[in-house]
Amino acid sequence: MTINLIPYDTQNHAEASELAAVLSQYYPTSPWLPSVEKIMQGGTAYFRAILGDEQIGITGYVSKTPTLAETVKTTIFSAHRGRGLGQRLSQAIEDECRRRGIRKVMTTIFSSNHAMIAIKLKQGYTIEGYHRDHEAPGFHEYSLGKVLS
Numbered sequence: 001m002t003i004n005l006i007p008y009d010t011q012n013h014a015e016a017s018e019l020a021a022v023l024s025q026y027y028p029t030s031p032w033l034p035s036v037e038k039i040m041q042g043g044t045a046y047f048r049a050i051l052g053d054e055q056i057g058i059t060g061y062v063s064k065t066p067t068l069a070e071t072v073k074t075t076i077f078s079a080h081r082g083r084g085l086g087q088r089l090s091q092a093i094e095d096e097c098r099r100r101g102i103r104k105v106m107t108t109i110f111s112s113n114h115a116m117i118a119i120k121l122k123q124g125y126t127i128e129g130y131h132r133d134h135e136a137p138g139f140h141e142y143s144l145g146k147v148l149s
């Protein structure tokens with residue numbers, strides 16, 4: 001079964017609020033979670049990940065240039081983890097970027113997030129940098145990138 005990506009309407013206050021609540025649930029230690037107001041300002045395309053008739057996660061991307069996108073917040077809800085859906089969702093947001101003309105995708109991942117780093121490496125991403133105290137002091141990240149063929 002395919003994971004379908006359905007865009008959040010981030011101009012809609014109820015949808016932006018729902019998204020902000022999901023982000024604070026799944027990124028409780030993140031120092032810079034976007035507020036509802038920030039989400040509504042736009043700039044990041046967020047999607048519901050739908051499998052069958054159920055939402056199993058979220059994902060998103062930011063266009064950095066017309067051909068470069070940063071994927072963000074690829075998340076599988078807790079009840080659905082460990083079944084390969086993280087890999088499939090990572091692939092789905094990459095495919096979405098490709099469809100929109102993106103030629104390179106990149107992402108930053110906390111150095112402690114071995115699950116997502118493993119997923120990206122298996123999908124052909126390479127580590128392009130290690131950034132100490134990056135998002136905030138004490139939050140070390142890798143950046144990983146992939147040129148799309």
Ligand SMILES: CC(C)(COP(=O)(O)OP(=O)(O)OC[C@H]1O[C@@H](n2cnc3c(N)ncnc32)[C@H](O)[C@@H]1OP(=O)(O)O)[C@@H](O)C(=O)NCCC(=O)NCCS
Pocket residue numbers: 026072073074075076077080081082083084085086087088108109110113114115116118119
């Ligand atoms: C990261 C995340 C999306 C993985 O979702 P998932 O559905 O459990 O992942 P999968 O079942 O597809 O696992 C895929 C691979 O990840 C790796 N993996 C999973 N959990 C791991 C762990 N705890 N440590 C190391 N590798 C792990 C394995 O290589 C696994 O492949 P395998 O089953 O062939 O061995 C999920 O844990 C999540 O939503 N985390 C919180 C949000 C987050 O951190 N997102 C990334 C932001 S950059």
